[in-house]
Amino acid sequence: MRTRVGIIGAGPAGLLLSHLLHRQGIDTVVLELRTREHVEQRQRAGILEHGTVEVLRASGAGARMDRQGIPHRGVELRFDRRSHRIDLAAGSGGRSVMVYAQTEVVKDLIALREQAGGAVLFEAEALSVGGTDTTAPAIRYRHEGAEHTLDCDVVVACDGFHGVGRRSVPEGVLTVSERTYPFAWLGILADVPPSCDELIYARHERGFALHSMRSPHVSRLYLQVDPSDSTDNWPDERIWDELDARFETDGDWKLGRGPITEKGITPMRSFVAEPMRHGRLFLAGDAAHIVPPTGAKGLNLAVADVTLLARALTQWHTHQDETLLDAYSETALRRVWRAEHFSYTMTGLLHTDPAATEFDRRLQLSHLRYLTSSDAASASLAENYTGLPVV
Ligand code: RFL
Ligand code: PHB
Numbered sequence: 001m002r003t004r005v006g007i008i009g010a011g012p013a014g015l016l017l018s019h020l021l022h023r024q025g026i027d028t029v030v031l032e033l034r035t036r037e038h039v040e041q042r043q044r045a046g047i048l049e050h051g052t053v054e055v056l057r058a059s060g061a062g063a064r065m066d067r068q069g070i071p072h073r074g075v076e077l078r079f080d081r082r083s084h085r086i087d088l089a090a091g092s093g094g095r096s097v098m099v100y101a102q103t104e105v106v107k108d109l110i111a112l113r114e115q116a117g118g119a120v121l122f123e124a125e126a127l128s129v130g131g132t133d134t135t136a137p138a139i140r141y142r143h144e145g146a147e148h149t150l151d152c153d154v155v156v157a158c159d160g161f162h163g164v165g166r167r168s169v170p171e172g173v174l175t176v177s178e179r180t181y182p183f184a185w186l187g188i189l190a191d192v193p194p195s196c197d198e199l200i201y202a203r204h205e206r207g208f209a210l211h212s213m214r215s216p217h218v219s220r221l222y223l224q225v226d227p228s229d230s231t232d233n234w235p236d237e238r239i240w241d242e243l244d245a246r247f248e249t250d251g252d253w254k255l256g257r258g259p260i261t262e263k264g265i266t267p268m269r270s271f272v273a274e275p276m277r278h279g280r281l282f283l284a285g286d287a288a289h290i291v292p293p294t295g296a297k298g299l300n301l302a303v304a305d306v307t308l309l310a311r312a313l314t315q316w317h318t319h320q321d322e323t324l325l326d327a328y329s330e331t332a333l334r335r336v337w338r339a340e341h342f343s344y345t346m347t348g349l350l351h352t353d354p355a356a357t358e359f360d361r362r363l364q365l366s367h368l369r370y371l372t373s374s375d376a377a378s379a380s381l382a383e384n385y386t387g388l389p390v391v
Contacts, residue, residue: 016306181268
């Protein structure tokens, strides 16, 4: 098989890239390890930045998002048993975010690719990428029990943190910067209307908690837990009691309970591999970088990467001009590092570190009070949370 752009991974990065290139008349093949059902049901992100919303809309992938997504113009920071609203719109020149689940973005993109007759092969495992420093790179993959080769002009690895793309880059080419955290998130989905209109990020001595949502009927909630913890230790009753304790306020706010339909624990990590290119192999999304989820940036970075890449590949395809392709890694990494810093800061601001001293704790509270009492500080949070312009 042969295509212009071989894409590994049908997460948001791979699917959106395939869709954007199709709109420019550029042929792609997407290889995806898992089944379509798995990719469409996997619970992940929920917050789309202003720029992500605009990219999806402009590419014709935003119709259902505009009907079913919930725009949010503020978030709440809760600490010291009190609520503090950050006005996202006021602090960012009118920008807002959209609550619209990654599962739905992925379903919309797969449907669009399907309608256009695009090649998305599910249960096709990329095994390796060869010839990356030639003009004829190729992906070796396994599909329906047999091994095949996909010959390409360019390969884009959108295959997430554990994918094969980054591992196909020769030793010594990539510089990796990384940090792990002594926390993980226990996430649940529950069939209960959200107990808030806007997201609540709560800092509590017992640990961080987050109240998010998926729809007017479904809540998404997270608890900071130890990375070695297991969902077996968290029967439903214990989860709700712990959420109650961490969200407690002096007011009369109450968390509604309902049947929990899904539970999972996610470790937290910061990771950047650079440059995001080796010859004719490009890295995009989680394949190149990971952020802890506290800043809600992972999906948005993936969208920004492939938006840049689609533009650069289009310029190359139509004008044989490689300027934007050559600039891709550096341009993308500027935004990546801003998001790394923001996500790291939000994580440190809100979590309870078992090794923290009283001094650390007092700094954390002082930072929270500053963010919620200074217009300049809350505008900075709003600017980062709603996101920088994509291109
Ligand atoms: P993905 O979504 O991981 O997709 C990679 C795809 O590649 C496939 N694959 C392979 N295919 C073929 N051959 C191989 N050898 C392959 N190896 C892997 C995989 O099956 C998969 O389908 O990466 P992509 O597209 O870069 O997208 C990144 C986002 O998924 C990720 O950054 C976000 O989900 C992170 N994230 C959040 N991001 C936000 O912007 N806002 C949020 O609110 C937010 N919340 C979250 C999150 C991630 C979470 N978890 C579970 C990690 C909350 C959580 C709990
Ligand atoms: C989510 O809704 O899953 C979500 C929201 C905000 C975050 C992380 C995850 O910071």
